Amino acid sequence: MAEQAAARWEWPLRRFAWLDVAWAGFAVANLVAMWLLPAWETVPFHFIWVSLTVVYGFRVWSPASTESVLALVVLCTGVVLAVEVWHGYQPQDELTEVPLMASMFLAMVWHAKRRLAAMDDLQRISQQNLRLLEREHQFVQDASHELRTPITIALGHAELLARESRDPELAEDAHIVVDELLRLRRLADRLLLLASSADPGFLSRSPVPVAGLLAAARSRWAPTERRWVLDGGVTATVLADPDRLDTALDALIENAVKRTGPDDQIRLGARRVGDGGSGGSSVAPRSGEWVAITVADSGPGIAAAQLERIFDRFARLDAARSRDRGGVGLGLAIVKAIAEAHGGTARVRSTPGKGSVFEILLPLLRTPPGGTAA
Numbered sequence: 001m002a003e004q005a006a007a008r009w010e011w012p013l014r015r016f017a018w019l020d021v022a023w024a025g026f027a028v029a030n031l032v033a034m035w036l037l038p039a040w041e042t043v044p045f046h047f048i049w050v051s052l053t054v055v056y057g058f059r060v061w062s063p064a065s066t067e068s069v070l071a072l073v074v075l076c077t078g079v080v081l082a083v084e085v086w087h088g089y090q091p092q093d094e095l096t097e098v099p100l101m102a103s104m105f106l107a108m109v110w111h112a113k114r115r116l117a118a119m120d121d122l123q124r125i126s127q128q129n130l131r132l133l134e135r136e137h138q139f140v141q142d143a144s145h146e147l148r149t150p151i152t153i154a155l156g157h158a159e160l161l162a163r164e165s166r167d168p169e170l171a172e173d174a175h176i177v178v179d180e181l182l183r184l185r186r187l188a189d190r191l192l193l194l195a196s197s198a199d200p201g202f203l204s205r206s207p208v209p210v211a212g213l214l215a216a217a218r219s220r221w222a223p224t225e226r227r228w229v230l231d232g233g234v235t236a237t238v239l240a241d242p243d244r245l246d247t248a249l250d251a252l253i254e255n256a257v258k259r260t261g262p263d264d265q266i267r268l269g270a271r272r273v274g275d276g277g278s279g280g281s282s283v284a285p286r287s288g289e290w291v292a293i294t295v296a297d298s299g300p301g302i303a304a305a306q307l308e309r310i311f312d313r314f315a316r317l318d319a320a321r322s323r324d325r326g327g328v329g330l331g332l333a334i335v336k337a338i339a340e341a342h343g344g345t346a347r348v349r350s351t352p353g354k355g356s357v358f359e360i361l362l363p364l365l366r367t368p369p370g371g372t373a374a
Contacts, residue, residue, distance in 0.1 A: 023055045027073070034080045038089035042097075045077055049101040053108055060112050074102050147188040155181040190330040193247070194313065197337040203241040207365055210236045210270045210291055217249045218268055225262040231269030236291040237365045240342050245360075248338040248346075249293065251331035252358045256297040259356070267296040273361065290344070291364050296357040302350040311336040311346055335360065 030044035037044075052073055061069065078098045084090045158181055162174035196202055211232060218230045238245075256266045273292045302310065313333040336346040339360045350356035 019055060019059065023051055026051055027076075031076055031080060034077070034084075038084050038087075042094075045081065045097065046101075048073060048077060049105065053105055056105070056109065057112060060116060066109060070102065070105065074098055143188075143191070145192065148185070148192075151181055151185045151188060155185065187330070190334055193334055194330065194337055197334075197341055202341055203244060205239050205241055207237050208240045208242045208245060210234065210238060210293060213242070213245055213249065214268045214270060214293070217246070217253060220250070221253050221257070224257055226257065226260060227263065227265040229265060229267040231267060231294075234270045234272065234291070236270060236272065238291060238342070238362045239365045240362060244338045244341070245293075248335045248360055249295070251335050252295040252360070255331055255358070256295055256299065256356075259299040260297050265298040267294070269294045269296070272364070289364055290361055292359040292361050294357060294359050296355065298355040301352040301354055302348070302356055303352055307348055307350065310348055332358075 027048050030047045033040065033044040052069070056066070078095070081090065081094060081098060085092050085095060155178065158174050158177040162171055162178055165171040165174060211234065214230060218228060222228065253266065253268075260266060270291055270293050273290050311332050313330060332346070335358070339346040339362065342362050344360065344362040346358070346360055348356060348358050
């Protein structure tokens with residue numbers, strides 16, 4: 001009870017107490033003006049009430065403080081006005097101004113309290129959502145870490161069985177177990193990467209030539225039977241984490257490989273861009289300041305209705321096909337997370353029957369005066 005009473009009388013925003021003091025001085029000066037200048041009574045009277053409303057709208061005092069200030073203003077202005085009416089300086093109907101102004105002030109107080117209550121509810125809900133997100137983030141990190149050790153142990157035993165077994169059926173079963181454990185390990189690794197993408201230490205930046213990034217990716221994927229094309233000619237450097245960019249680029253290439261056959265083409269390239277484009281991009285790059293790292297394929301393309309959710313976590317356009325080829329629906333979500341961590345974005349454009357083009361948009365590393373960065 002004592003704490004509730006203290007809270008009821010607590011004066012808010014103590015660092016702005018000077019405003020209350022200034023208003024009190026202003027109100028007293030206008031009361032004196034009402035007393036000394038009866039002919040000008042309405043001017044200082046309204047100054048008092050209008051200034052009270054303005055100050056309360058900025059401060060929103062506690063209920064007890066509001067009641068006390070309102071009662072004091074009503075009493076002071078009412079007494080001065082009553083004396084002036086008594087002496088004939090003002091008509092009697094001027095006395096109705098006091099309850100009228102008090103009623104208008106109380107209406108404003110009611111709306112201000114409703115606004116504060118709504119803001120408190122919104123803040124409480126936001127804090128609850130933030131706590132839930134933090135718990136989800138921590139759970140994913142913990143679960144990913146905890147999964148890695150048993151998966152690694154089980155994978156070692158399964159690979160040993162697959163190598164040493166003399167029973168063909170047992171060896172085949174062991175190979176299936178190895179494949180599924182590898183899939184689980186990829187899932188754990190990607191969940192851990194997504195969970196840590198918002199951490200301050202997620203990136204270790206350095207100047208990265210885009211041409212070298214694409215050439216290295218082409219070399220890694222060369223054993224996969226596709227018609228590979230590497231577009232050159234764009235000299236660009238980004239300030240980025242090369243390992244994270246390799247992961248994002250590999251995820252795009254993996255997605256292209258899953259949706260194409262041996263006779264299809266996969267084209268890797270980069271280009272400077274000056275406008276935002278479509279495909280869910282929230283970034284509108286300015287001319288000459290961005291580079292788009294591109295992975296284009298000649299596969300079946302993607303329907304327009306599916307493009308809106310293609311970068312969502314666990315979004316799989318063809319669930320059966322993705323599972324057969326080891327997909328877990330996190331590759332493109334990782335691409336988006338890595339691109340946004342670098343201050344860029346990921347986008348896609350596709351035409352059914354004519355293939356798809358995925359892009360990672362990153363800010364270009366500008367050349368300082370007299371410098372050598374591209």
